[in-house]
Amino acid sequence: MIEYLSIHGLGVIGDATVELDPGFTVVTGETGAGKTMVVTALNLLLGARADAGAVRHGASRATVEAGFRLAPGNAALRLAAEAGAVLDDDADTDDGAEPALVVTRSVGAAGSSGRSRASAGGRGVPVALLGELGEHLVAVHGQTDQLRLKSPAAQRHALDSFAGTAVAEALTAYRRDYEAWKQSAAELAEITTHEQDRAREAENLQRSLEEIDHAAVEAGEDAAVRAMIERLENVEELRAASLGAHAHLAGADAAETVEIPSAEALIESARQSLLAAPGQDEDLSGMARRLAEAGILLADISGDLAGYAARLDDDAGADLDTAQSRLAELTRLMRLYGPELADVIAWAETHRPRLEELQGDSGRIDELTAEVARLEQQVLAGAAELTRLRGEAARELSGLVSEELHALSMPDASFHATVSTGGEPGPHGADEIRLLLQPHAGAEPRPLGKGASGGELSRVMLALEVVLAATDPVPTFVFDEVDAGVGGEAAVQIGRRLARLARHVQVIVVTHLPQVAAFADRHVKVTKDSDSEAGFTTSDVASLDGEDRVGELARMLAGRSGSGAARDHARELLEASHA
Template structure:
């Protein structure tokens, strides 16, 4: 629901605030006062075309700001969140649109700058505008089908659920069949490539971690002489050469001498005794290292034959890694590729059986889909007949007694998410005239009345928080005007209705009456918007009836209209 609209520099309006209420809001005023700018401002808020010619002369820009109360859990709130905007604590959305005199347009939604397209999408959930050039909502084919479905109600729920399940599975099966059959050559090539790779890996038979172990072995075999010589030298330095004719100085002997020197006096100082113990430990450690060095030197053997085998094996593994494990560069990656490829090959080799199964399921689903779509068509056709009769009856009361509305339910070329049906509202405005789509079958004034009749019939079936009607009363008066007012009031029981009118019979039914007033200093016209009390409404209705605000006859007629409308409401 639109709570408030602030307008600046738009057309003849210098600055104005529209305080709108729930229910039926009517906007009136003298010709040229700027009533249409009210509808224009709402259109701008919801993505209407930014026309720089609408900017008030002398102003840099025109701007419109709206406060809109939205359902915190509804689709509109989701759209705001998706766009990065926010609602305030009272679930109020602030929408701002500005148009510069040069034609630049900016839009803000919930405090966030957004493209105008976001406002257009948001409008679908918040407002329906019906005017001479704004009959957009129910002119959309998808809207007409969706509205008819909601009008059909619970009768459509079960068949739609069954159709949706069949349709979704049918699409899945169709996509799988297309992939399996149209890409048969590609899949065969993929299978052949996988077989070749798996056979190549199986022939080499790599083991996880083998590449690391072989690299270390090759490094050792390639430097066997240097490794053995270093171990012998280190062993001799630590333990000496047992084959030497005399005992040369080595680390073990030197440590023994140092420990013996301390042992002779260790009883005299505990600190020195601790150092002697540490020397003893060092001696044991050096002796162990020396022994291990001797064992290592004996184990190292230059083996050219083994080195050649290791190098050849590493070359085989490197070739595999380059082809199948390049991402990680290890034998483990090769083995992982082999596991994944074996699973994929099993899947590819089972395609023939899978294709036969899918074809059988596809045929069964096609039958189900046709049956479910047929049931949807039957329900829609019945609802369309009731709908056409209801709207035609409404048009009779709106001074279009010979008009006839039909809902054409035709078959599309292929199944869609909602069935085979295409839905279109058709109007035959006169006896003998063919029923044509709404945008072709009615004049502007007739179209507004058709839209009003449709909205009244659809009320509750195709819910939208706010309806805006401009020129809905074009070309009518008298009893027809009263009927228009009565139906707008009926529509306002379930939604907010904003109407720009010149008919007092319509204005009398409003819950809130706003008047656009103009002042003229001889050069520039400035308009503002005022909410009327009871006395103000009598004066405005009298002006609309008789052209004179204080005419006794006009005032009496105005009082009578207000009383009639109050009884009707």
């Protein structure tokens, strides 16, 4: 709901702020006082096109601000928060749980350099965002305003909301089947349309995976092969070094042509010398044991050197070719599938499931074909059920709205909510929902907004909103001159229905009929003050109660607020409307 509305420099209103309450608020005033500026201000806050000519004479800008108190689930809060708006969740209210949102709009005067500006929650936003917010904040019905339910989507949503849980449950089940159907159909189309491409992809994948599998790649293998190549390239030098070292350890026999003292023999001779010493000297015995250990260690090293030299056989050249070929193969795989051999292995494991998927296309096509056919039947059955339920709701809605129209001085008018099928199933079913008005007997029902005057259209929307209020509410409804062209008992019925609508939502009505104004919970008057010497007119906005309200109703009844008879009649209206 709207908590307050501030207007500065708009039309005849210089500076005015009005506090608003839940329920039914009426705005009255003499002709030309500026009542419609209230509606103009709200339209600006809802993203309407700015008119620089509406800026008050002498002012550089017109500024409008409104504070909204909204239920936590209202979509406008999400949209505003996404735009960076600051929401007041701790305002001092009776039910402080409802977030508050402040929206402003300013318009530069004609000829000024100022542009239209908008903000939500203290953050500058595009004017277009105000229009999006407005769809969830306020519904304005006036002589020239657009219809809240003008779009097919809005009309379908209104009928579905009116239909209640039966359609809601059927629609949930239908959407589940519809999404599954579209997903399976898209997958089937993908497979069949790109069958040749998928076959080529499978062939290439199989070739690559076979190549990797045949190579039997191991992570880190390339480093080992490079080390082997380096050793094989230096085989002669390695053989000479190992044999020379072995000769020094094993003696002249191992060196073949060169007499080299045996390190093993020398150590053994040294040990024997120590053992031949007289007596049992513990120090010499310990060193003799250490020499024995050294001799064993040298014998082991000598054996290892001999084995190493033996392995460097005459086939080293062939081994080198094999190692270089292996390294070339590994390098090619790394160039194709990854910078490291671990990446090559990972690539194979990642793409193996894709190959299995592609190779199973023929079976998958049969499976999907059956699945699509099954889901299509479920979707068609669900769409038919939605059509049936919507048809029942449409007939009930048509009857209720038509009854309201008859009470609103449109006795020959009838409202028609129609449900037609024949199109392809979509996310919301296969139905086309249309809300039509037959203004009088014999006329063809026409879409809302066509074939009806502004006053008639406002009454049609009032009748529709009264019926839909409990199921599809917007927090605030504004009606501008909804009572145009009516009076007497019809005006009373309009007031009564506005009051009924206000049980569910906030209602703001601009009217000139006292029969309507008497039903309001709050009365706001726009007063005009002309200053001929200064050359401008100023309007003020004030809330009325008690005798002030009685006086305003008397003015509306008789043209004079001081008339005793008119004041008595005004009190009678107030008593009757709140009985």
